[in-house]
Amino acid sequence: MRFVIYGAGAIGGTIGARLHLAGEEVVLIARGAHLDAIRERGLRFRTPGGEHLLRIPAAERPADVDWRPGDVVLLCMKTQDTAAALADLERRAGPDIPVVCAQNGVENERLAARRFRRVYGMLVALPATHLEPGVVTASGAPLSGCLHAGRFPAGVDDTIRAVCRALDGAGFRSDAVPDVMALKYRKLLLNLGNGVDVLLGGSSWGAGGAVGRFLERLRAEGEAAFRAAGISAVSPDEYRERVTAHYRSVPVAGEQRSGSSTLQSVLRGHTVTEVDYLNGEIVMLGMLHGVPTPANRIVRELAARVAAEGRGPGHLTIDELERLAGAPQYLQ
Missing domain, CATH: 3.40.50.720 (NAD(P)-binding Rossmann-like Domain)
Structure with missing residues (x-):
């Protein structure tokens, strides 16, 4: 082979x-x-x-x-x-x-x-x-x-x-x-934060618990869309047992990992990213099955715009992102 x-x-x-x-x-x-x-x-x-x-x-x-x-x-x-x-x-x-x-x-x-x-x-x-x-x-x-x-x-x-x-x-x-797709659907929920990584930049991840709460909101929308679509994902506990229990990320030559794969794409100057197939997957499922997905919709739109315009990460605060996600056009 x-x-x-x-x-x-x-x-x-x-x-x-x-x-x-x-x-x-x-x-x-x-x-x-x-x-x-x-x-x-x-x-x-x-x-x-x-x-x-x-x-x-x-x-x-x-x-x-x-x-x-x-x-x-x-x-x-x-x-x-x-x-x-x-x-x-x-x-x-x-x-x-x-x-x-x-x-x-x-x-x-x-x-x-x-x-x-x-x-x-x-x-x-x-x-x-x-x-x-x-x-x-x-x-x-x-x-x-x-x-x-x-x-x-x-x-x-x-x-x-x-x-x-x-x-x-x-x-x-x-x-x-x-059941590889059930594992991949759970990983998809974990990857919904990649677009947030692009929008906030690495320096914003220590902003108290606000970022964590927003990530929970993204994943809750994803879980709701999965339920409506009849999609099975392994549980968080099962994912930990089968996947994350076997490795951890450690510094290499004193350097920490440089953010998510999506952020790395933006840092390399790519003008199109995978958010359309991460947050965008949840948005599409929500549209097909009548589930509101405002947080995922705003993250997809803004992260795609940041990449397309070549602006680089870190142009929003978590407070601004939460405010935008509550705008009427995203709550429909």
């Missing part, structure tokens, strides 16, 4: 690096200055246990990969880039290639299922940072994180069992599970 990591940023870079260090065959697909740095100097992989400079084969696009039987693709890009990536992948690798969606949110599996016969969901609980070309920092310890996976929409098979065995031997907790 060869692992083709499509999107070698923080998540994909960490997965690819760990598999490579464990002796698995890996190909990275990256772009721009990040790809140039990997090709010229290798992938600089920083962890709590030390730093590695890894010479991993890297390609710019699926057309540059010598596809062969036994390849498995791990999609690791942000959801806003998934549709175009899948179209390119199908043209080059065909619809029979196994596609594992190692991504936040729940839209990627739906997009992949339109084109590919074997689609898998993967829970990604993995603290990592990618802000500099050619450099990925994985801050999880004692394991790098949890990567439970299963067939979409449910079940397991020999392919995903083999994928999980390889990951489990490469520094992750990775189980082949039949």
Whole structure:
């Protein structure tokens, strides 16, 4: 089995690096200055246990990969880039290639299922940072994180069992599970704060308990939308037992992790972020099932605007955000 990591940023870079260090065959697909740095100097992989400079084969696009039987693709890009990536992948690798969606949110599996016969969901609980070309920092310890996976929409098979065995031997907790989407829906609720991270900036997270209460409001709207839609998510206690009990985020070379994956995208200058598929998923479910989601709606709109205008994080206070979420147009 060869692992083709499509999107070698923080998540994909960490997965690819760990598999490579464990002796698995890996190909990275990256772009721009990040790809140039990997090709010229290798992938600089920083962890709590030390730093590695890894010479991993890297390609710019699926057309540059010598596809062969036994390849498995791990999609690791942000959801806003998934549709175009899948179209390119199908043209080059065909619809029979196994596609594992190692991504936040729940839209990627739906997009992949339109084109590919074997689609898998993967829970990604993995603290990592990618802000500099050619450099990925994985801050999880004692394991790098949890990567439970299963067939979409449910079940397991020999392919995903083999994928999980390889990951489990490469520094992750990775189980082949039949209920991967229930895990991913719980993770979606946890990711609803990513847009708040963009709006408030890191310096605002110590603002008493106001931020925590606003995050609870976001997740309560999500839970209500799930109930109305008949969607099952594992409980917080079960998620802790199966996922977060196995790792923690620790400083690497004295540095803490640089915020959520969404904030990192904004800091790298991206003008489109994944909030449309995080808070936006809750907004859509609320609209379909008659559940008000004002807090998620304002976070999605404002975080998308901040990114589009290139303003960077930290332009609001929590008091301003709460006031905006109470405006009449968002309460309808």
